[in-house]
Structures are given as C-alpha cells and as structure tokens.
Amino acid sequence: MNSPPSPTPIPTVTVDRKISIDAYRGMVMFLMLAEMLRLDRLAEHFPNVKFFQWIQFHTTHVAWEGCSLHDLIQPGFTFLVGVAMPFSIASRIKRGGSTKSMLLHAAWRSVALVLLGIVLRSLAYDQTNYTFDDTLTQIGLGYFFVFLIALAPRWVHYASAAAILILFWVAFSISPAPPADFDYPAVGVPTDWPHHYEGFASRWNKNSNLSWRFDVWFMNLFPRPEPFTHADGGYATLSFFPTMATMIFGLIAGLWLKEPLDLKARWIRFGGAIVFGFAIAFLLQWTGICPNVKRIWTPTFALFSGAWCMTWLFALHLICDVGRWQGWTFPFVVIGANSILIYVMSWTLEEPIHEFLHRHFGEGLFEVFGRSYSGGLIGAATMAIMFAVLLWLYRKRVFIKI
Numbered sequence: 013m014n015s016p017p018s019p020t021p022i023p024t025v026t027v028d029r030k031i032s033i034d035a036y037r038g039m040v041m042f043l044m045l046a047e048m049l050r051l052d053r054l055a056e057h058f059p060n061v062k063f064f065q066w067i068q069f070h071t072t073h074v075a076w077e078g079c080s081l082h083d084l085i086q087p088g089f090t091f092l093v094g095v096a097m098p099f100s101i102a103s104r105i106k107r108g109g110s111t112k113s114m115l116l117h118a119a120w121r122s123v124a125l126v127l128l129g130i131v132l133r134s135l136a137y138d139q140t141n142y143t144f145d146d147t148l149t150q151i152g153l154g155y156f157f158v159f160l161i162a163l164a165p166r167w168v169h170y171a172s173a174a175a176i177l178i179l180f181w182v183a184f185s186i187s188p189a190p191p192a193d194f195d196y197p198a199v200g201v202p203t204d205w206p207h208h209y210e211g212f213a214s215r216w217n218k219n220s221n222l223s224w225r226f227d228v229w230f231m232n233l234f235p236r237p238e239p240f241t242h243a244d245g246g247y248a249t250l251s252f253f254p255t256m257a258t259m260i261f262g263l264i265a266g267l268w269l270k271e272p273l274d275l276k277a278r279w280i281r282f283g284g285a286i287v288f289g290f291a292i293a294f295l296l297q298w299t300g301i302c303p304n305v306k307r308i309w310t311p312t313f314a315l316f317s318g319a320w321c322m323t324w325l326f327a328l329h330l331i332c333d334v335g336r337w338q339g340w341t342f343p344f345v346v347i348g349a350n351s352i353l354i355y356v357m358s359w360t361l362e363e364p365i366h367e368f369l370h371r372h373f374g375e376g377l378f379e380v381f382g383r384s385y386s387g388g389l390i391g392a393a394t395m396a397i398m399f400a401v402l403l404w405l406y407r408k409r410v411f412i413k414i
Contacts, residue, residue, distance in 0.1 A: 030269055031338050031345070032328035033095055038344025039324075040088040041351050043081065045358060045398065046071065048391030057384055076207035076218055076246070076305055077297075079316060083306045086147050087258055087317035088324070089351075093151055094262025095325065097162045098270045111163065118159035124414045125152030132359045142234035145247035148355070153249075154256035162263050169267075173260040177311035180253050181302055183222055184310075185212070190220035199224070199242035213300045216310060223248030223308050251309035258309075261285075261318040265325055275334060282326040289319030346406045347399065353412040357398055365394045 055061075055068035070081035104114050129148030134141040144153065161172045189212075196203050199219035208217055215221060219242040227248050231240035268281050293316035296302040304312040332338050347354060369378070369390055378386040378393070405411070 030099075030329065031332040031341055032325060033092065033099075033266075033269070034345045034348050035332055035338075035341040036088070036095075036325055036328050036348075037092050037351055038341070038346065038348030040085055040092065041347045041354050042344060043085050043088075045347075045354065045395050048358075048362065048394050050387040050391055053384075053387065073245075073306070076307065077303050079304060079306060079313070079320075084317055084320055084324075086150075086306075087313075088321055089147060090151055090255055090258045091262035091265070091318065091321040091325075093155065094158060094162075094259035094264075095266035095269070097159065097263050098266040101162060102270070114163075115156075115159070118156050121414050122152045122156040125149065125155060128152075128356070128414075132356065135359065139235070139237065142231065142236070143243075144249040145243060145245075145251065150252045150255045151259070153252035154259060158256050158259045158263065161260060166267075169260055169264055173257045173264075176253055176257045176260075177314055180250075181311045184215050184302075187215055187222040187225075189214045190217055194220055196220070200244055209300075209303060211300070213303055216303050216305055216308065218246040218307075219243070221248075221308060223250040226250050246307040248308050251307075254309040254311055254314040257311075257314045258318055258321075261289075261314075261321065265322055269325075269329060269333075278326070278329070282322055286319050286322045286326070289315045289322065293319065343399070346402050349406050350402055350410075350412050352414055353405075354398065354402060357401070361398065362394055365397055366390055369393055 052068040052071045054064040058064045072080065073082055074080050101114065104117075125148045126144070129144075129146035129150075129152065130140065130142060132148070133143050133146050144150070161168055164172075196205065196208075196219070201218050201220075205218070208214070218224075224242065224246075227243065227250075228240060230249060264285070265282070268278060273281075293304060293312050296312040296315075297304045302310050302312045304310065304316055306313050306317070332341060375386070378389040381389070
C-alpha cells in the first residue's frame with residue numbers, strides 16, 4: 013500500500029524589515045531621553061572649553077532662528093510617523109483590512125494622540141491645560157489628513173506637501189507685520205530681544221505673528237485659570253500644518269524604502285530630495301523671504317529639517333540595510349520599539365525615579381564627583397532604569413501602540 017504523499021510545505025514569507033527605521037526611531041527617542049544627562053550644564057562648569065559650548069548648543073533648543081541637533085528631535089519623530097505609514101498600510105491590507113477600517117483606525121489614532129498630549133501637558137496643573145503645541149498633539153492634528161494623502165496616488169503626496177508649505181507661507185506673508193510700537197514685554201519677549209526681524213521678515217517674529225494671533229483667539233475658547241496671552245516658547249497650534257508636510261516627507265521616504273528599487277535608484281531619489289531641501293531652505297533664509305524657525309515650524313524649517321531627516325534615514329539605510337552592520341543598533345531598536353511608552357515615561361516617571369534613587373541610595377552617591385555633576389549622574393541612573401524596563405518588555409515581545 014502506497015503511503016500518502018507528504019503535504020506541500022507552506023512557504024515562509026520573509027518580511028524585509030528595515031532595521032534603519034527601527035534604529036532611527038530609537039536614536040530620536042534616545043536624544044529626547046538624553047536631556048536627563050544635563051550635558052548642557054558642562055559649558056557652565058567649563059566656560060572656556062569650546063567642545064562643551066558645542067555640546068550645550070546641540071543639547072538645547074535655539075532661541076529662535078536656526079537649528080541644533082536638539083531641534084531635530086521633534087521633526088525626526090514626526091518624519092518617522094510618515095515613514096511607517098506605507099509599511100503599516102501594506103500590513104493592514106495583507107491582513108484583510110478594508111479602507112473603511114483603516115480610516116477609522118487613523119481617526120482614532122489622531123484623537124488619541126491629541127488627548128494624550130493634552131493629558132501629559134496637564135500634569136503640572138490643577139486643571140486641564142488645553143494646549144496643542146506638544147509633539148503628540150501636533151502629530152495627532154495632522155495624522156488623519158496625511159493618512160488620507162497616503163492612500164492617494166503618488167503625485168498627490170508631492171503636490172500636497174508643496175501646497176501646504178506654499179499656502180502657509182502665503183498666509184504669513186499677507187498677514188500684517190507687528191507695528192513699531194508693539195508691546196513685546198506683554199507677550200513675554202524683551203523689547204531688545206536680539207532675535208527680532210525687521211521689514212518683511214518681522215511677520216515671523218516671536219509672539220506677534222499669524223499663528224500667535226490665532227492662538228490668542230483659539231486658546232481662549234477653552235476653560236483656563238487666566239486668559240491666554242502667549243506661549244513662553246513661542247510655539248503655536250497652527251504649526252501642525254507644516255508639520256503635516258514633514259510627515260509627508262517621511263511618507264515619501266518610506267515608499268522609497270519599501271519599493272524594490274536598486275541602490276542607485278535610491279541614491280538618486282534620496283540624494284535629489286536632500287539637495288533640493290537644503291538648497292531651497294538656504295535660499296529662503298538667505299533672501300529673508302522666510303526665516304528658519306522651528307518653534308513656529310516655518311516652511312523653511314520644514315524643508316531644512318526634512319533634508320536632515322532624509323540624510324539621517326538614508327545613512328542608516330546604507331549602514332544597516334545595505335551594509336548589514338546592525339549589531340550596534342540593538343539598544344536603539346529596544347528604545348524605539350516602545351516609542352510612545354518611553355515618551356510617556358519621560359513625562360511621568362523621571363521625578364518618581366529620582367525620589368526613589370535618593371530615598372534608597374542617598375544623595376551622597378550621586379555627589380561623588382561634586383554636587384555640580386549630581387544631576388547628570390542621577391539622570392544616567394534614571395535612563396538606565398527606564399531602559400531596563402524597555403528591555404524587559406522587548407524580550408517579552410510587549411509593544412505599546414496607539
């Protein structure tokens with residue numbers, strides 16, 4: 013009697029996961045956590061050491077115009093939201109997800125991000141602090157619209173990014189400039205602040221621009237302990253419009269990584285985008301048509317930071333995906349695997365962990381090199397504890413997502 017034929021083995025589907033994306037996400041979150049190390053204070057202790065002055069610049073936000081490494085954290089996180097979209101959409105379609113179900117999930121994600129951002133920004137207040145300039149709220153306000161764009165034909169991606177930036181610039185350019193006698197101290201800006209612009213560019217001055225005027229109206233629609241007059245940092249709600257362009261840049265980059273392109277084609281696409289972004293950004297800044305300001309996310313900043321994000325991602329693609337040098341990325345992959353969780357942890361657990369460490373180990377342990385460095389040491393210990401939690405979750409394959 014003949015034995016029945018053995019069943020045909022089911023082929024294993026290999027997912028071409030881009031370690032570059034995971035590493036990039038982790039690196040961005042690490043830079044955010046690195047604030048705990050208080051590296052910017054080294055310049056105060058060693059004022060004559062230029063290297064520490066350089067460290068201080070890149071571990072703090074610039075006052076207004078310009079960009080430091082620290083200023084690229086929010087654009088990097090936003091950019092990566094767009095990069096992940098093509099992979100997420102393909103995965104949902106493969107699992108049988110319909111367009112309706114994907115749109116409902118995108119809407120839920122938008123609302124959840126906005127609410128989470130508001131909740132985190134309210135922790136230090138006695139009532140809800142309605143503010144919409146947090147990283148999560150900015151992404152949430154634009155996420156659903158970018159998701160719609162992601163489902164559209166490819167030309168819509170490019171046209172949408174261009175239209176958003178051009179129209180946002182036009183809105184500012186036709187808005188009235190602050191009068192010569194504008195009361196800057198009333199909105200938290202010194203009269204002699206050295207970062208004021210004159211002439212046409214004054215339309216982008218801190219707390220006297222179009223986005224600020226919108227917030228003076230919009231923010232006072234919500235219950236507040238006192239009327240809203242300005243945001244101390246100059247941040248604004250309407251920045252979510254150019255933030256959408258940053259997400260679209262990420263969407264475009266994600267599609268280039270997902271497509272079966274050869275390396276030469278990827279070099280041409282990424283290289284062209286990087287050169288174009290930097291060139292236009294420098295031209296706009298040099299001519300004074302539009303300054304490079306992160307805090308109100310000017311079109312110039314969207315292009316400049318977008319070019320840096322493209323550079324960063326493509327460099328990691330060459331190193332990790334093409335060159336297969338991946339071992340060094342493990343700590344960043346662990347951090348990036350729970351990016352939303354570590355963002356929340358950084359807002360909610362830093363002080364409790366500090367108290368825990370002081371209570372059980374004493375302040376003397378962290379002052380072994382002097383009180384000036386105790387903040388950095390306790391920050392490093394706090395980061396180590398948070399990383400241990402993330403590592404445990406990673407090994408248990410527990411990932412918190414929205």
